[in-house]
Amino acid sequence: MSWTIEPFTQSLTRSSPHTRRAYEHDVREFVTWAERGGCPTPEGLDHRVLRRYLAYLTTRGLARATIARKAASVRAYARFLRRQGVIATDPGRYLRAPKGGTRLPRVPRIDEASDLLDHATDTGATLDTAVLELLYGAGLRVSECCGLREADIDLKRRTVTVLGKGTKVRRLPLGEPALAAVREYLRSGRPVLARAESPDRLFLNRLGRALTPRDARRILERNPLPDGRVLHPHSLRHAYATHLLEGGADLRAVQELLGHADLSTTQVYTHITRDRLRSVYERTHPRA
Secondary structure (H helix, E strand, C coil): CCCCCHHHCCCCCCCCCHHHHHHHHHHHHHHHHHHHHCCCCHHHHHHHHHHHHHHHHCCCCCCCCHHHHHHHHHHHHHHHHCCCCCCCCCCCCCCCCCCCCCCCCCCCCCCHHHHHHHHHHHHHHHHHHHHHHHHHHHHCHHHHHCCCHHHHEECCCCCEECCCCCHHEEEEECCCCCEEEEEEEEHHHHHHHHCCCCCCCCCCCCCEEEECCCCCCCCHCCCCCCCCCCCHHHHHHHHHHHHHHHHHCCCCHHHHHHCCCCCCHHHCCCCCCCCHHHHHHHHHHHCC
């Protein structure tokens, strides 16, 4: 049996389009290497082949984070082949790849974030202001922001309903600045952008199509920090979490707001160290 990739990609129904594209790219790269490296069919796939592939990636001088991602893609592919009965055992089950390490985006200070939002408001660009307010004021991932529908915003209850990773839904509170920005965008911004064929998305680009992550990055380019530096959209989500914690928010609450399944993800994401968690425990628990 020859290698097949399309059924694997189609099986990733709970993953985002971005994740599916990344997995497909990585698996195609692996299959090309396997066919050239003495494993022409999936029946020959074993742990030794996977270890050789990781060694090959290392010799290419790739970053540890890249190798870790590619290893995760190949492990998922091996699991799929096992479930389909193509191979008898899962050779990726015990595959160990280097941890990717944590690279966090630059976090704007509270005054810098305020200046950025004030600048967007002053320009009168209602789309820019609404997008930035939701990225920072609700901590949305850029894909979540671009995927919002009009019905996901409840102006009366002051909430936004978000479809996050793994199709998990969470409802987030909105502050007054974000509400005002979205309300103004709906009143005077979206009607100008909308076309007859426009999708039922909250945010539209100048062509009347659904706003894309690339469009969101252009919004940040139009609204740099006071010192001229341009942020990545994810920096605003990171700032949202960091500023909540600096203001005294509970780590578990921040975890829920961010939509993280695991507290350890929030811990890394927001610069919380094990030492700080230990100190919180020792200060607050009666049996510490």
